Amino acid sequence: MSPQERAEELTQLRRMRAVSLLEGSTLLLLLLVAVPLKHLAGVSVATHIMGPIHGLAFLAYLWMLIQTVSGGGWSRSETTRLVVAALIPFGAFVNERALARRQAMLGGSG
Amino acid sequence: MDYLWLKALHVAAVLVWIGGLLVVAVAIAALSLSKEAAERPDRTAVFAVRRWDRHVTSPAMLLVWGAGLSLAMLGGWFRSPWLIIKLVFVLLLTVLHGFLSGTLRKLGRSDEPPASFGLRHAPLLIVISVAAIVVLVVVKPV
Numbered sequence: 001m002s003p004q005e006r007a008e009e010l011t012q013l014r015r016m017r018a019v020s021l022l023e024g025s026t027l028l029l030l031l032l033v034a035v036p037l038k039h040l041a042g043v044s045v046a047t048h049i050m051g052p053i054h055g056l057a058f059l060a061y062l063w064m065l066i067q068t069v070s071g072g073g074w075s076r077s078e079t080t081r082l083v084v085a086a087l088i089p090f091g092a093f094v095n096e097r098a099l100a101r102r103q104a105m106l107g108g109s110g
Numbered sequence: 111m112d113y114l115w116l117k118a119l120h121v122a123a124v125l126v127w128i129g130g131l132l133v134v135a136v137a138i139a140a141l142s143l144s145k146e147a148a149e150r151p152d153r154t155a156v157f158a159v160r161r162w163d164r165h166v167t168s169p170a171m172l173l174v175w176g177a178g179l180s181l182a183m184l185g186g187w188f189r190s191p192w193l194i195i196k197l198v199f200v201l202l203l204t205v206l207h208g209f210l211s212g213t214l215r216k217l218g219r220s221d222e223p224p225a226s227f228g229l230r231h232a233p234l235l236i237v238i239s240v241a242a243i244v245v246l247v248v249v250k251p252v
Contacts, residue, residue, distance in 0.1 A: 005219055008215075012215070052176075052179060052180070052183075055179070056172065056175060056176055056179075059172075059175055059204070060172060062208075063168075063171070063204060063205075063207070063208045064208070065208075066205060066208030066209055066212065067208040067209075067211045067212040067215070068212065069212065070208065070209045070211075070212030070213050070216070071212040071213075071215040071216050072212075072215075072216040072219075
């Protein structure tokens with residue numbers, strides 16, 4: 001892998017990690033803030049805002065995952081693990097750690 | 111008024127997205143057709159397509175989804191069968207975009223082999239999907 005290719009790979013991993021964190025954080029906000037507000041305080045505006053935001057973040061996350069994996073360099077088992085974790089709640093945080101490890105392996109700082 | 115502005119934004123984003131998606135698909139088809147490295151398109155051109163995809167086409171796709179889902183909510187379209195069928199096609203295009211975008215990244219590297227045969231048909235698949243989407247939205251047959 002040339003230095004330019006390594007730099008590109010690191011950028012892709014950094015971007016993928018950021019989207020993973022965004023997906024996980026919006027789910028946390030939705031489940032820990034918006035949903036309790038709706039059911040305990042009768043305030044539904046938070047779910048109306050956070051619901052679509054999380055939906056878009058999830059879509060962006062899945063899209064980035066497809067793009068990252070089809071970019072090559074991932075084994076079949078790594079790909080399966082990333083996709084399975086993407087589909088379970090808070091799996092984005094698990095994937096973020098896996099991406100961070102790969103980033104460290106390639107020589108990029110967190 | 112807001113609905114029409116949102117609709118205009120959605121249509122503009124769709125045009126940019128599909129245009130960019132076709133560029134990526136045709137670039138990959140060209141790369142997969144050339145067996146010898148010397149026949150392959152200039153790497154600078156591939157780099158330019160990838161840059162456009164990253165900075166313009168991909169954000170346009172997110173805008174398409176954001177504006178489109180807002181329109182569906184505002185207009186109360188979620189119970190209409192045509193929208194559900196349309197969403198299947200849009201999902202297909204979204205997944206295809208992610209796959210093509212990643213593949214182009216892979217092909218940008220000198221040591222990677224050309225794309226598989228199936229990817230050569232991606233431009234046709236995109237055109238057929240877009241035609242189906244337009245018929246569903248304009249004619250609303252179901």
